[in-house]
Amino acid sequence: MPGALLYQNISVVGYSVSALVNSTPHLVAETAQRVIKLVAEGVLKLPISEIFPLEQAAEAHRRIEARAHVGKLLLRIG
16 A cells, blocks of 8 residues: 555645644634634535434444444534
8 A cells, every 4th residue: 555655746745733732822722713714604614424413422433433324423412
């Protein structure tokens, strides 16, 4: 697999949100506010796959581990 990435000139990049929060908290806060605004305006849509009652949290977790969903899994409290 790594050879295929090199052959195709593909990069895999990651970052740590906690490191960003520690080093540039103001940028993280500004970005979060902009994202929340875009979600509230409907510009960004968060696909929801399923909503589980809190009592079924274990099942929701199993689906996450099995990667048996597309979108977000939510837990309903109350």
